[in-house]
Amino acid sequence: MRRIPVLLAAALLAAGCTADPEVETGASGCDPAFTGAIRDWAAAGFSGALAWGDGAGFDCRAAFGMADTETPNADETVFAIGSISKAFTAAAVLDLVDAGSLALDDRAGGLLPGLGGPAADATVEQLLLHTSGLEGEYGEDHRPLERDAAVALLSGMRSAFEPGTEFLYSNAGYALLALIVDEATGDYRGYLAEEILVVGGERIGGFWDGEPAAPGPRAVGTVDGAPAVEKGGFAGPHWALAGNGDLAMTAAELRDWTDALFTGGVVSEDAVELLLGTRFDNGDGTAEIPGWVSVGPDLFGAPVVTASGGGGDTGHNAVAAWLPETGTTLAVASNGDGVIAGELVDAIAPALIAGEPIPAPEPHAEIDPAELRAREGVYTAGSGSTYTVTAEEDGLLVAADGADAVAALFASDDFTPEDVAAHEAAVLALLNGETAAGREERDALEAELGAIAGVSLAGTTAGNGELQTYVRLGTADGDVLAWYALGEHGDVGAVAVPTEPPAFTLVPIGDGEYRPADLAGADVRVAFEDDLMTAAGPGGGLEARRDA
Template identity: 45%
Template sequence: MGMLKSVRITVAALLIGVLPGCAADQKPPPVMAPCDATLDAVLGAWARAGFSGSVAVSTGGRFDCLAGYGVADDATGTRNTVDTVFSIGSVSKAFTATAILRLADAGKLSLDDRAGKLVPAVTGPVAEATVRHLLLHTSGVGGSIGADDQPLDRAGAIAAINRLEQAFPPGTDDAYSNAGYTLLAIIIDTVSGMSYRDYMLQHVLTLPGGVVGGFWHGRPAAAGPVAAGYLDDGEPGRSNDFAGPYWTTEGSGSMAMTTKELATWTHALFTGELAGLAGEPGHTVGEGRSHTLGGWVAFDASVYGRPIVAAAGGGGDVGHNTAVVWIPGRDQVIALSSNRAVLTAEELLAATVPALVAGEPLPVPTAPAGGGDPAALAGKYSLETGGSFEVTIVDGRARIEASGPDAVSVLFPPRGRFSARDLRGHEQRVLGVLAGRTREGREEREAVADRFGPVTAVTGGGTVVADGEMRTYVTMTTRDGPRLGWYAVDEHSTIEGAELPAGPPSLTLVPVGTGRYRPDDPAGTGPEVTLEFDGGRVTVSGPAGTATARRPG
């Protein structure tokens, strides 16, 4: 499951200054509207660069822009439209938090009630955490309780939560927690007098204008045509036909809807139709950001010049990504969803932020120079230090994979807030977890052994920054052979994400001159490297210097 990483919500007052907005005190009825020509031209350019999904923008409850771009399903050729349904991943947490706030308003619970008091079956370390701690990711218990497609009933979810270790006493630190929001869903299921899904339908998803959205798996399902998702390698993601039970993602990432529905619901939430306190800062996490009681991230005016709140998340192995922003000073909502990893909704937002904050025209992606003969690049290139690069041709374009920690560090140098030291520290934590130094690590090894046979060795394969998080690649030697995969852990060594097996880290290349290539990265969020091919060798240049690899012979 994709998770909201606070650092990745680098979204500002998107599209402000290019939208035909209306005054905040006007409340016209919502209407459907195409994007104006200027905005549509910009979004069209980003669509040609790889964005595939839907966009919804409203001001004062009136839609200024509703549009779809790209293909929703390659098998049928169906296009994305304003009615296309996407998994919203961790944005689901905002809906669960709203349910909790509504129950608190109704006197069914207090935000200072302990989890163990509300659900007596919860007896593990998290039992002492309060509802407030769970909402703000300060319970001390991070991570998840299983794979997204792992059938798990309510009792099994409670048992899994009871087994989780606590990294710190409640309220003394923060650790992003899917498990904490699953526990909130169990609390809703316990104290509301109805099932979690029934409560969500009746008290959170139902607005005066009707029901918005639903669930990705099972019922009540979101109404409308569903987009297929496509992963980093272009392969289809998991569909929405998982038979359940669904408690591995319930509360933390189980919902789906259109961007129009998400924008409608967000406006209703922040204009007081659903719950109070939704956007109020609750726990500061640094750099002008705070987790809120409503499951959002609040940015103070020091970040973008005006306060905003935002939520974002991916559907993990579904291949969807969603981001939504509320700008209170303008009564404005921006919601985007995407169904391809080439250019996600979050990346599109991140690419527009500098211009938006500066009041400049929205940027458009730069087209590659073209030319060159990608087929001539194909082959394996070896570094003297032991690692290698493999160049293949996919759909007429060069794609390069890195194998070995030295090759990975060259092709994927640290960038942004992550330093080389951060990447080394992350790799050490991952290897420690997989060596069985934590209960979660021991359980992960057992799960791998159940699938592939006993694990006899784990070796590090380098660390990259992807989707706003550090991912360390490892090779697990098992009875059935070596298995490459990656793990993401937090500073407390709690597993936040994983994929096993997985392909090597790779980049698609575009020509920028004779023999020179750069990553196909229109949003500017990828590695800052240039590759120069000359005969049987490739020289990779980046912030830390250059390295040359050669083909045999």
């Protein structure tokens, strides 16, 4: 399941920002009332920058939190924009189509020498709209991948369906488009830098890894509660992320570029018309357009064009949106994992739509280290599942081991219980070898772990906007814990083998009760009374007693 960020017309029309030395590190051109509300979200965990405007003089910019342990985020702070890079790749392709160098119905095999397999039969339009059907593994982020090796990997990919008939989000498809741009221009990176990363005649942003690099101080992201290791120093070759997740810039630059793109300042007006008219209808009020998602007026009251990216090992997240009816443009980037860019907008959008004050995040009580230490221990449920509770500086870290233990602590506005059940069933089908992709994965696991006697569910959480289902793999040497995130057609999207049980950070709200520090799980409550721990949320409830 691919998540569409909730970016609504009202959010783009009600702008604002001010200043608080503790959480807000700079603001200009913004409404004080709005900033006061966003300041509360910064105090609850949002760290990053935002910018919006209408191209006619309205220009609001603000930054919150810390770029690293010593430096506050600021207007000039650079963030990796992840999959929003696809919008830039699409612009490059449509620029070449407009110039007559390519055509939407050209097949990739005719444009890129050495390309074979189903990838060669995919058209440029199918690659732009994620309808090529290409599935399978393609490179690793921030790991070396030579150009020839990239072509070979793409040539070996399968097709999940007849091209053009369905949607399957594909990083590989956009990597192939980057290779096509490289072949057509002689230099993919140079073409983007000179022709596409340009606003008002000046270059903006650049690449997260390698040259030409995005100039300016870089935010350090957060991954699993710790500073990200990837800070942009990877020397390349860079074909694993080329075209699909390789760019970086400030939030203001992303806002300005989005405005320039849709108003004919990056590519010609004919190319913009082609971008907006090249579509694949998703059947849910949204449509894929090259590099973006077009959201119809029936959903939000006005059309919105949006893109999102992030997660992964940079620990950054970003959202960009353009409102065609008003020309308003918004960009948000974050480098913390308390409240990421998309979650911030999700949280405030319903109130903005209704014309109501922006809700404040649920507060937590003052941290009492002695109280936290008193909660420590291993709590075991009747099912045998356990919670291992550890006191930390900012709350309780709870590792959940067992499907019911995980379910009681998991809540997400982005996924329904039906989504979770479907994902778990698909993971079991994959690991039981019921599909071609599953048989390949099972063979790979057994080559590494030995024969697998059985597979059992161990719970599902969400990370980086996707569901992650934990499983126990029974081997001769004991159980091995793993998690899987799947694509829409049951292919492996991401995997960790082996891994640790999922962990949740809880903060006190008073009277022995706790809630998740991650406000996306705000519907969960955990109560402690003597040696009894009770967890309850949308996914169920569970009682566990502390071991003697």
